[in-house]
Amino acid sequence: MGRTRWVAGNWKMHGSRQANRALLDELVPGVSQLRGVECVVCVPFPYLGEVAGKLGGAPIAWGAQNVSEHAQGAYTGEVSAAMLAEFGCRYVIVGHSERRQLYGETDAQVAAKFAAVKAAGMTPILCVGETLQERDAGKTEEVVARQLGAVRFEEGVLAYEPVWAIGTGRNATPEQAQQVHAFLRRKVSPGTAIIYGGSVKPQNAGAIFAMPDVDGGLIGGASLVAKDFLDILKAAAK
Numbered sequence: 001m002g003r004t005r006w007v008a009g010n011w012k013m014h015g016s017r018q019a020n021r022a023l024l025d026e027l028v029p030g031v032s033q034l035r036g037v038e039c040v041v042c043v044p045f046p047y048l049g050e051v052a053g054k055l056g057g058a059p060i061a062w063g064a065q066n067v068s069e070h071a072q073g074a075y076t077g078e079v080s081a082a083m084l085a086e087f088g089c090r091y092v093i094v095g096h097s098e099r100r101q102l103y104g105e106t107d108a109q110v111a112a113k114f115a116a117v118k119a120a121g122m123t124p125i126l127c128v129g130e131t132l133q134e135r136d137a138g139k140t141e142e143v144v145a146r147q148l149g150a151v152r153f154e155e156g157v158l159a160y161e162p163v164w165a166i167g168t169g170r171n172a173t174p175e176q177a178q179q180v181h182a183f184l185r186r187k188v189s190p191g192t193a194i195i196y197g198g199s200v201k202p203q204n205a206g207a208i209f210a211m212p213d214v215d216g217g218l219i220g221g222a223s224l225v226a227k228d229f230l231d232i233l234k235a236a237a238k
């Protein structure tokens with residue numbers, strides 16, 4: 001028996017009720033035929049309930065893309081981990097680079113969000129990754145170690161997402177991904193899933209997932225196209 005693979009789709013701020021239905025209508029039968037891969041879709045907040053209902057008993061888990069670090073209170077516009085858990089949410093992405101870069105999320109906030117997700121009984125998908133400038137300066141390991149070290153990481157999914165590869169069409173080479181994953185592997189408990197994200201497509205998924213320390217992928221753009229997402233899932237499945 002090989003290890004379980006993970007493929008999570010990050011829909012970002014995309015979708016509509018109709019588009020979501022059409023996507024899931026294709027994904028559910030396709031994913032039902034696959035073995036050895038845990039499939040997750042991380043959905044914008046307003047669609048979570050409807051997506052959960054549509055998935056029913058299908059072998060696709062659902063999650064959120066963000067959460068408040070606070071338990072409750074006067075935080076207009078925020079959503080707490082307990083609220084998500086109350087609806088049966090199982091996964092939450094924390095520390096995505098778009099949140100770190102566009103919304104100024106700090107390592108301390110990411111750590112608090114990670115803890116909030118754990119306390120509510122859900123699984124955080126923690127994103128770490130360096131910018132191109134940091135890579136060029138030889139600081140990749142220093143950056144991902146700092147981002148991971150800020151969090152009391154236990155029993156979560158760890159996603160290595162080089163910022164320069166997200167949404168750019170320029171993926172890390174399998175060797176580049178493997179090098180960072182092997183580094184991260186030494187810092188987490190055995191059995192932790194470490195997945196790669198950044199311009200994963202059907203054309204490159206097989207080679208990236210073949211690396212010994214790559215346990216699957218966090219998929220942005222390609223997770224919105226049923227055929228592409230299914231082909232990526234197939235590349236990860238047994």
Ligand code: PEP
Pocket residue numbers: 010012161165166167168169197198199200218219220221222
């Ligand atoms: C992401 O949003 O986490 C991501 C990896 O995006 P993309 O696959 O589009 O690069």
